[in-house]
Amino acid sequence: MDRIVFRCVMPYICDGEDRKSFSLVCREWYELDYQTRQQLAVQLFYATTLLSRLSKRFPFIKHLKLEGLKYFRALDEPLLDVTVWMKELVTYFDYLENLHLRYVQVEDENLELLAKTRGKQLRRLCLYDCDKLSTDGLKHICHHCINLTTLNLGCDQIIIKDAEWLHELALHNTCLEKLIFSTSQSLKRVNITSKFSTVDLKDFFNSAVLLEDFDGCRHHSAKTEDYAGFKYPPNMKLMEFDGCALKDELGLVIPFAHQLIELDLLI
Known part of the structure; x- marks a missing residue:
């Protein structure tokens, strides 16, 4: 019975030190580590x-x-x-x-x-x-x-x-x-064809500080609270995103709206 239990439990032990200690107990446990690591x-x-x-x-x-x-x-x-x-x-x-x-x-x-x-x-x-x-x-x-x-x-x-x-x-x-x-950080233009919500790319926008042209978010599933702390890079000139997100994103676009050359809303 103990043998069956150990064989069921061992695959879930991921810490290397724990496995090392386990494998030193006996030859059988050593072999069990060999088979499941x-x-x-x-x-x-x-x-x-x-x-x-x-x-x-x-x-x-x-x-x-x-x-x-x-x-x-x-x-x-x-x-x-x-x-x-x-x-x-x-x-x-x-x-x-x-x-x-x-x-x-x-x-x-x-x-x-x-x-x-x-x-x-x-x-x-x-x-x-x-x-x-x-x-x-x-x-x-x-x-x-x-x-x-x-x-x-x-x-x-x-x-x-x-x-x-x-x-x-x-x-x-x-x-x-x-x-x-x-x-x-050096990117200036990004085009994404997959379905992402804008807030899914929050970390990307935070690091792509030189981004000017973004074309891609064709799926709006975010809630208003998801936009907390979100902001676009400051040099944006061309943008395309889901028109359904306009209500939530309008306040984020306004700070650099005066420099936009093109704004496409997908309805």
Whole structure:
């Protein structure tokens, strides 16, 4: 009976330290951890083994985090290169769905390899504070990772070569729910074809301080109280939104209405 209970409970224990303690009790519990662990975080600087060995220990990992040292960035030292680990990752982690990379060097070739081997099964990709990352690599991700629901690009060091990666994303991905792009402060024009309410994009408008042209919100489901603290960027010149939202949004538009060149209301 205890064995059955443990097998039912173990998948819901997500804390790494709790699982470590659990697996040290006996051989059976060690094997149970091996069979049910789906999340793994690796500090690359201290890692003494490659992922090929880790995959034998935890073959069913779905959520993987590879993290370098923030200390290197503070000292302006090169971040750890993730190339070797990426080759291991695409070879051995057959169930990978979520990948989180932080404080590492990510070459365009790394993302190309990831996209072409694990692209269709990836659901969430987060790249935080990574170096050597460019839009060429993102183009491969957006072309092959057609089932991504979250793409989080929290990197100030992204090398912007062109906007083709966004075009690839629009052409191939129909599942995306969240796109976070830290260089949104430089955006001046945004067109969204999906059905969003304006307040759903509150955080985006707060960061896109140079935005001038916004075309996109075709769905009004917000309540008046949802607009608390909401404001548009100050340089807006062209806008298009759901006319049903006019009553709630008129007060937000008036402060810069004198500079508007075009205002389209979709009725």
